[in-house]
Amino acid sequence: MAETAAVSALEAPAAAEQSGMVSVLDCAKFVRVSAFLGLESNRREVGLPTCIAVANQNILIGTSHGLVLVFDHTENLRLIIGRNLVYEYGPVTAVDTPPFAEGPRETWLLCGYQGGQVVLWDVLTGKALKVITDAHSHSVAFLRFLNDGVRVLSADILGVMRLHIFTTAMFFGHVSAERILVLNGKQTGSVLALEPLRVGNTAHVTDALNLFAFSTTKRTHIMGLGDGLTLRMCENLKLLRPQGTVTDSVSAATVAQPSALPRLSWRPAHVSEPRTTPAYGGVRQLGRELLDPVLAIAWGCTITFVTVRNCPSKKNDNPARLSGVDFKVGEYSTNAEITNIAWLGPHAIVFTTMSDDIRVLDPITMAEIQTTGIKHMELIYSARLMNPATQNPQISFENCIRYAHSRLYLLGLGSLHTVQLLSWDGCIESLVAKNRYAEALSLALDFYEGRNKCAIGLPKDLRESRTVVASKLLAVLQQFARMTLQVPSEAQSPRRASISVANLCIQYCLKLDASDILFGELFPLFECAGAAGQFVSQLLPQLLDGAVVALPDHIFGAVSDYCVAHGQASSLERLIRNMAFEKLNFQQVVSLCHAHRLYSTVLYLNARRMADLIAPLCELFNVFVGTRQQQHDLTLPWTSTPEQESLGKLLIQYIGDCLIGVVFQHSMPITPPSRVHSLRWELCAFMFARNIPEEAREYPRLFYLLSVDTAAVLHALYPVFETPSFAPKGSLPTTRYGFAPDRQQMSHVLTCLVLDRQVFETPTLFTSPSSARIRPPWRFTDQQQSVLLLFLAKYYAKHSIDLTDELVHFVISGYLCNQLVLRGGAQVRQDHEQILLSMLPRLLESNEPHSILITAEGAGFFAVAERIHLHLHEFTKAMTDCTKSPDNQHRVFDLVRQLLADQRLDGKDKTDIRSAVIANLVTLTKIDATKHNTIHKETSAQTKLERKT
Numbered sequence: 001m002a003e004t005a006a007v008s009a010l011e012a013p014a015a016a017e018q019s020g021m022v023s024v025l026d027c028a029k030f031v032r033v034s035a036f037l038g039l040e041s042n043r044r045e046v047g048l049p050t051c052i053a054v055a056n057q058n059i060l061i062g063t064s065h066g067l068v069l070v071f072d073h074t075e076n077l078r079l080i081i082g083r084n085l086v087y088e089y090g091p092v093t094a095v096d097t098p099p100f101a102e103g104p105r106e107t108w109l110l111c112g113y114q115g116g117q118v119v120l121w122d123v124l125t126g127k128a129l130k131v132i133t134d135a136h137s138h139s140v141a142f143l144r145f146l147n148d149g150v151r152v153l154s155a156d157i158l159g160v161m162r163l164h165i166f167t168t169a170m171f172f173g174h175v176s177a178e179r180i181l182v183l184n185g186k187q188t189g190s191v192l193a194l195e196p197l198r199v200g201n202t203a204h205v206t207d208a209l210n211l212f213a214f215s216t217t218k219r220t221h222i223m224g225l226g227d228g229l230t231l232r233m234c235e236n237l238k239l240l241r242p243q244g245t246v247t248d249s250v251s252a253a254t255v256a257q258p259s260a261l262p263r264l265s266w267r268p269a270h271v272s273e274p275r276t277t278p279a280y281g282g283v284r285q286l287g288r289e290l291l292d293p294v295l296a297i298a299w300g301c302t303i304t305f306v307t308v309r310n311c312p313s314k315k316n317d318n319p320a321r322l323s324g325v326d327f328k329v330g331e332y333s334t335n336a337e338i339t340n341i342a343w344l345g346p347h348a349i350v351f352t353t354m355s356d357d358i359r360v361l362d363p364i365t366m367a368e369i370q371t372t373g374i375k376h377m378e379l380i381y382s383a384r385l386m387n388p389a390t391q392n393p394q395i396s397f398e399n400c401i402r403y404a405h406s407r408l409y410l411l412g413l414g415s416l417h418t419v420q421l422l423s424w425d426g427c428i429e430s431l432v433a434k435n436r437y438a439e440a441l442s443l444a445l446d447f448y449e450g451r452n453k454c455a456i457g458l459p460k461d462l463r464e465s466r467t468v469v470a471s472k473l474l475a476v477l478q479q480f481a482r483m484t485l486q487v488p489s490e491a492q493s494p495r496r497a498s499i500s501v502a503n504l505c506i507q508y509c510l511k512l513d514a515s516d517i518l519f520g521e522l523f524p525l526f527e528c529a530g531a532a533g534q535f536v537s538q539l540l541p542q543l544l545d546g547a548v549v550a551l552p553d554h555i556f557g558a559v560s561d562y563c564v565a566h567g568q569a570s571s572l573e574r575l576i577r578n579m580a581f582e583k584l585n586f587q588q589v590v591s592l593c594h595a596h597r598l599y600s601t602v603l604y605l606n607a608r609r610m611a612d613l614i615a616p617l618c619e620l621f622n623v624f625v626g627t628r629q630q631q632h633d634l635t636l637p638w639t640s641t642p643e644q645e646s647l648g649k650l651l652i653q654y655i656g657d658c659l660i661g662v663v664f665q666h667s668m669p670i671t672p673p674s675r676v677h678s679l680r681w682e683l684c685a686f687m688f689a690r691n692i693p694e695e696a697r698e699y700p701r702l703f704y705l706l707s708v709d710t711a712a713v714l715h716a717l718y719p720v721f722e723t724p725s726f727a728p729k730g731s732l733p734t735t736r737y738g739f740a741p742d743r744q745q746m747s748h749v750l751t752c753l754v755l756d757r758q759v760f761e762t763p764t765l766f767t768s769p770s771s772a773r774i775r776p777p778w779r780f781t782d783q784q785q786s787v788l789l790l791f792l793a794k795y796y797a798k799h800s801i802d803l804t805d806e807l808v809h810f811v812i813s814g815y816l817c818n819q820l821v822l823r824g825g826a827q828v829r830q831d832h833e834q835i836l837l838s839m840l841p842r843l844l845e846s847n848e849p850h851s852i853l854i855t856a857e858g859a860g861f862f863a864v865a866e867r868i869h870l871h872l873h874e875f876t877k878a879m880t881d882c883t884k885s886p887d888n889q890h891r892v893f894d895l896v897r898q899l900l901a902d903q904r905l906d907g908k909d910k911t912d913i914r915s916a917v918i919a920n921l922v923t924l925t926k927i928d929a930t931k932h933n934t935i936h937k938e939t940s941a942q943t944k945l946e947r948k949t
Helices: 002-011 031-038 040-046 103-107 250-254 424-433 437-449 462-486 494-511 515-528 532-544 553-565 569-578 586-595 599-609 615-624 642-660 675-687 700-708 710-716 718-722 743-754 782-797 805-816 826-846 849-859 862-871 875-884 889-901 907-919 921-927 929-948
Strands: 025-029 049-054 058-063 068-072 077-081 092-096 108-113 118-122 127-132 140-145 151-156 160-168 175-184 193-196 211-215 219-224 263-267 275-279 282-286 294-299 302-310 325-333 338-343 349-353 357-362 367-373 382-386 393-396 401-404 407-411 416-421
Touching (some): 049 401, 049 407, 058 092, 103 108, 219 294, 424 462, 532 569, 615 642, 615 675, 642 675, 675 700, 700 710, 710 782, 826 862, 862 875, 875 907, 875 921, 889 921
Antiparallel strands (some): 025 416, 068 077, 118 127, 140 151, 160 175, 263 294, 349 357, 357 367, 382 393
């Protein structure tokens, strides 16, 4: 049943959120003690409970019949004290035992009675060691031993406070008592609360001061007795009564008064011992935490905190004042009147309210982290004072709560309960004990991320607390996984349960960055249970999202097998890309990629490795052309399969990235930068290798790549043709693949491979619809040849390569100005005209301009014709060509101004320009009459000026 409940917790992963705040209080009832107190016959015999004290060996309960019930901690009634005492003393109103007692004082019990008497008892024998019949004239309200165990502070309901000093005779064991008046009740009024500061687990300046605090109707005082009898009060510490609390003045009748008296509680000085905590990956050392004493004053709805800190003493300190300490005050307000308060350990406060509940307060964050109802406990109280404003009794819960042994004891009319504060790991364990694993894991994650307020016992340092919590969370996770996988569930199928557990394991381990636990300890549990596939199915989405960047070899193998078995090759490829490259088993992954034809990833991995960037290219090139059929006629085109075409495009992209100087399909540059130059030489030598074994055709690598995508190959080569360091002719090194060709050699090889020489003889056949019938088939299409012609024209214009006159003539006449080609549209015409314009400066240096002019005018390239006419100083024709283009005719006026301002032209040329303006009078007027008049006036004025000169 436990395992079934654990598995069913998976069905509601948000159960922790739905169930509200996880309890941090472990409440327990003393069954036998409560049964004794609740029995009516016992009540008639011993009376009702009135107060409680807790010693090392006993639980001591005073009664309304003046008796003290002595229970041990196993709930056995060992003794009833006071049966031989006269009943006129009245009920027991206060009890206390010496702290840190040793020897004879270990069995002491001090009782105060309603008649004002104080009696020192021996709980072992039940005998009275000392009876002080005149300790007070009124009911004893408070009895508190100081730290030395021999001095006792007592106070009655009128505010008279005395110090009692008990001493034991050395030989006879007789106890004597001395008393000193501390307060007479007239200066301060009634004492409403009294609490001494106990010694903590570390030395503090307050140890020698013997501080105690008490509250009166107007304020709270902190005093010290030191080692002697001198009473010292704190200086400049004004802890006044909070607004809206008990008052002495009848004039305050209009104020809503609370009905509870103040309560005090000290947290002694505390230091946590240095400790180590287990953590995945080793053991972590946690430091010490020092805490000063703090007094908590609960009055009305307000809790005031007073921190006592060490302060250097001054030479002129008043001996009647406390020296060596100073105080820091803070406040917290709640929504109910507080009836009692107690520190439950160094990091938490527990207080009860008039709303019949008990609350836990975190003093660091000042947040109430839990509220639990205690109405069923029926806590005892006393009504000692009357509120003068409302005439209602002021009740005190002074004697119903005591703190001892790291827990709180709550005394009710017929029961005794204990409350223990659960630490953060105790909260988790309480859920695990109830098989609420999902809630336990969710709570642990809240602790890890600092969202839960109930982090009792966690280090304040976030890094330390995360280390501790992570270790606990992973232990619970392993326990949960082991339980669920080993025991089948009736509520869920084994497959569904394993998927749910795998998802939890993966989510929590990734959140904690504990992949070593996930793969080293949790995954073997799934393997043993035959649920490795379910584990991988939940892990794969996280891997694809990049949540994990490193996998052990056995996990990577399991994931890859899963992807292959389920036809998810693309997922496997994406997974490999997401992995941290430096942590991959390179040979294992590359072999896997070859086996499943993940060629893109093969190139990517080799490029990232940067060891040998050409070797994978050689290997995959053999795969690329490995299934080809030998062709007897090498002039015919090569037909590739879709798989070959896809791989060929990858090779082209890889070559292009390497020539640019970046890693394939990655923005990371190839390092060192100087390697890029040698890599370019090697790649060019590889691509332009003329002969390779088992290949009949020349330049086979380049041919096959050009056959796949001519434009992509030429685009990949642009770094070679535009990089100045790549010499245009000669002076290139010899590589392992032969001589690296220069740019001129590469352009020659491209021309020989791609261009059909028959088109040189009959340029009009180029791109002709009937060319397929007139020309024999060629290995590259007209479109592929056109791409090369544009490429050659571009770099010829940039002086990167030289072209033969025959090829230049064909580029211009057979392609750029070919009317069949220009039928492709306005954009094609514009592009060709721009290319020819870029070639024109070089063409005019080495060719007859008139032949080019005739070709350009025949193609309608008026911008080219205009440039040639200007070169020939034929200005009238140049202006005529400028006006023929609808898009550029408005530029003719700027052209005239530029020519007239050109200092390189002589007077005759400028006269010819003015004549050209007059000759084109009609055309210019049609274009823009206003601009024509302006330009005409400018030319006429300039002509007159020249004549005068």
